[in-house]
Amino acid sequence: MKRVLRAAGRLWAVPVVLVVWELVTRAAENLSFPPPTTIAASMYEMWLTGPPERLWLTDAALENIPASVGRLLAGWVLAGVIGTAVGLVLGRRPLYFRFVDPLVQFARAIPPPMLLPFFMALFAIGPQMQINVIVFGIIWPVLINAAEGARHIDRQYVDTARVFGLSLKQRLFLLVLPAAMPKIFAGLRVSLSLALILMVISELVGSTDGIGFQLLDAQRSYDLPGVWGTIVVLGVLGYVLNSAFLAAERRVLSWHRTAKQTT
Amino acid sequence: MLEISNLTHTYGSGPSAHNALDGIDLTVAEGELVCIVGPSGCGKSTLLRSIAGLLRPTGGQVVLNGSPVEQTPDNLAVVFQDYSRSLFPWMSVADNVSLPLRRKAMDKKQRKDAALEALEQVGLESAGAKYPWQLSGGMQQRVSIARALAYRPALLLMDEPFGSVDAQTREELEDLTLRVRGHHNMTIVLITHDIDESVYVGDRVVVLSKAPAGIVGDLRVDLPGPRDQITTREHPDFVHLRAEVGRLVRGMRSQPASASQ
Ligand SMILES: Nc1ncnc2c1ncn2[C@@H]1O[C@H](COP(=O)(O)OP(=O)(O)OP(=O)(O)O)[C@@H](O)[C@H]1O
Ligand SMILES: [Mg+2]
Numbered sequence: 001m002k003r004v005l006r007a008a009g010r011l012w013a014v015p016v017v018l019v020v021w022e023l024v025t026r027a028a029e030n031l032s033f034p035p036p037t038t039i040a041a042s043m044y045e046m047w048l049t050g051p052p053e054r055l056w057l058t059d060a061a062l063e064n065i066p067a068s069v070g071r072l073l074a075g076w077v078l079a080g081v082i083g084t085a086v087g088l089v090l091g092r093r094p095l096y097f098r099f100v101d102p103l104v105q106f107a108r109a110i111p112p113p114m115l116l117p118f119f120m121a122l123f124a125i126g127p128q129m130q131i132n133v134i135v136f137g138i139i140w141p142v143l144i145n146a147a148e149g150a151r152h153i154d155r156q157y158v159d160t161a162r163v164f165g166l167s168l169k170q171r172l173f174l175l176v177l178p179a180a181m182p183k184i185f186a187g188l189r190v191s192l193s194l195a196l197i198l199m200v201i202s203e204l205v206g207s208t209d210g211i212g213f214q215l216l217d218a219q220r221s222y223d224l225p226g227v228w229g230t231i232v233v234l235g236v237l238g239y240v241l242n243s244a245f246l247a248a249e250r251r252v253l254s255w256h257r258t259a260k261q262t263t
Numbered sequence: 264m265l266e267i268s269n270l271t272h273t274y275g276s277g278p279s280a281h282n283a284l285d286g287i288d289l290t291v292a293e294g295e296l297v298c299i300v301g302p303s304g305c306g307k308s309t310l311l312r313s314i315a316g317l318l319r320p321t322g323g324q325v326v327l328n329g330s331p332v333e334q335t336p337d338n339l340a341v342v343f344q345d346y347s348r349s350l351f352p353w354m355s356v357a358d359n360v361s362l363p364l365r366r367k368a369m370d371k372k373q374r375k376d377a378a379l380e381a382l383e384q385v386g387l388e389s390a391g392a393k394y395p396w397q398l399s400g401g402m403q404q405r406v407s408i409a410r411a412l413a414y415r416p417a418l419l420l421m422d423e424p425f426g427s428v429d430a431q432t433r434e435e436l437e438d439l440t441l442r443v444r445g446h447h448n449m450t451i452v453l454i455t456h457d458i459d460e461s462v463y464v465g466d467r468v469v470v471l472s473k474a475p476a477g478i479v480g481d482l483r484v485d486l487p488g489p490r491d492q493i494t495t496r497e498h499p500d501f502v503h504l505r506a507e508v509g510r511l512v513r514g515m516r517s518q519p520a521s522a523s524q
Contacts (some may be wrong), residue, residue: 154347154348156343156345156349157348157351159312159315159317159341159343160315160341160343160349160351162317162318162335162337163315163335163340163341163363163413164340164362164363164366165335165337165363165366166362166363166365166366167366168363170365174351174354174362175351178351178353178354179353181353226318255352255353255396256352256353257393258394258396
C-alpha cells in the first residue's frame with residue numbers, strides 16, 4: 001500500500017502535463033499536434049477494437065507489438081550473451097585485449113544506423129537483418145564493460161581462487177562473472193535503450209511489420225494521431241523495459257549495493 | 264615438511280628494481296606453528312606468496328612435502344590479511360566456506376556438512392546463510408579461518424590475519440588459532456608484525472630484517488602450560504622472549520645466551 005502511494009506520488013506530474021497539453025492543443029488547433037484525447041482514441045482504434053475472445057486486441061496489435069518486442073529482446077539477449085562472453089575473455093587476457101581493442105573502438109565509433117544499408121545488402125529485409133543490426137549496434141557497451149569489469153578484479157579474489165585451486169570453469173562462473181556483474185549490468189542497460197532505438201530505425205527502413213512499420217504507415221496516410229499513438233506506445237515500451245530491467249538488477253546485484261554501503 | 268632454500272626475490276629490473284627477499288633459508292617441521300615477524304614492508308607477504316606459489320621467486324626454491332612449489336600446491340590454504348576482500352561478497356558465508364571443497368571428491372551434501380562443521384569450530388554456526396558483508400570484521404576473519412579449516416590443508420599460511428581487527432577480537436582469534444591447531448594438527452606459518460603476538464602464538468619465532476628481508480633470528484618459544492592471554496603474557500619467559508624479539512626486529516644484536524640457533 002505504502003509503495004503504491006509512493007509510486008502515485010512520483011507520478012503526479014503525468015496527469016498535470018496531460019491536462020495542460022490537452023488545453024494547449026485544443027486552443028492551438030494545429031493538425032500536427034492533436035490533443036491527447038484524440039491520440040488516445042486513435043490508439044484505442046488501432047489496437048483495442050478486436051474481437052473479445054482475443055482480449056479486444058486488433059490484428060495490428062497482435063502482429064506489430066510482439067514482432068517488435070521479440071526482435072528487440074532477441075537482439076538484446078544475443079548481444080548480452082556474446083558481449084559478456086567475449087568481454088570476459090578479453091578482460092582476463094590482456095594480450096588479446098591489446099590486439100582487439102583498436103578494432104572494438106573502431107566498430108563502436110560507427111553510428112549504428114549507418115550499418116543499415118550494409119546489413120540490408122547482406123541479408124534480405126526481415127527479422128534476421130533487423131536482429132543483426134540490433135546486435136551489432138548494441139553489443140559494444142556490454143563487451144567493453146564486461147572486459148573492464150573482468151580486468152579489474154581484486155587481486156586478493158584472484159589469489160583466493162588460485163590458492164583453493166578452482167578450475168577454469170569455476171573461476172569463470174564463481175569469480176569472474178559475478179565480480180564483473182555490476183559493470184555488465186551497466187552495459188546491458190545502455191544496450192537496452194539503444195536496442196529500442198535500433199529496433200524502430202530498422203523497422204522504418206526495412207520491414208513489413210512492427211511498431212516502426214506502423215509508424216511509417218500512419219505517417220504515409222497522414223494519420224497524425226496514429227503517428228502520435230505509436231510514439232506513445234514506444235515511450236511506454238521503453239519505460240516498461242527499463243523498469244523491468246532495474247527490478248532485475250536490484251535482485252541480481254543486491255550483494256553489490258549492500259556490500260558497498262557497509263564497507 | 265617445508266624447506267625454503269636461498270630464496271631471493273627482486274621486483275622489477277633496472278634502476279627501479281626492488282630487492283625484497285635476500286637469501287632466505289628456513290625449514291618448518293610437520294605440526295609446527297612458526298611465526299614470522301618483521302618490520303612493515305620488509306617482504307613478509309612476498310615470502311608468503313612465494314610459499315603459496317602465487318609468485319615465482321627470482322631465485323632459490325621452496326620445497327613442500329618433497330616436491331618443489333611451482334604452482335599453488337593442493338594441500339595448502341591461506342588466510343589473507345585484509346578480511347574485507349578475502350571472502351566473495353556475492354556468495355553466502357556457507358558457500359564461501361565450501362568453495363574450496365569443490366575440488367575434492369565430495370558431493371553437495373558432504374560439502375555443506377563440512378562447511379557447517381568448520382563454522383561451528385569458529386563459533387559461527389548460525390551465520391551460514393548470511394552474506395560476508397552482514398558480519399563484523401572479526402567475524403569475517405573467522406569465516407576465512409573456517410574456510411581454511413574446512414579445506415583441511417597440510418599447511419596453513421596466515422598473512423597478518425589479525426592485523427585489521429580490534430585488540431579484543433585479536434586475542435580471541437589468536438586463541439582460536441591455537442585451539443584449531445590442536446584439533447587438526449596442522450602446520451601453520453603465521454606472519455605478523457606484532458612482536459607480542461608472535462611470541463604468544465608461536466612454537467618458534469623467525470625474525471626478518473628490514474628490506475631486503477633476511478633471517479636475523481630464529482627463537483624457540485618454550486612457555487609452560489597451555490597459553491592464556493593473561494598469565495602467559497606476564498610469565499617472565501614471555502617477557503624475556505618478547506624483549507629479545509623486539510631487539511632483533513629493531514636490528515640490534517641479540518644477547519648470545521638467549522638465541523637458540
Ligand atoms: N608487485 C610489486 N611490485 C614492486 N614492488 C613490490 C610489489 N609488491 C611488493 N613490493 C615491494 O616489496 C617490498 C616488500 O613488500 P611486502 O608486501 O612483501 O612487504 P610486507 O612485509 O608484507 O609489508 P606489510 O607489513 O606492510 O604487509 C615493499 O617495499 C614493496 O614496496
Ligand atoms: Mg604484507
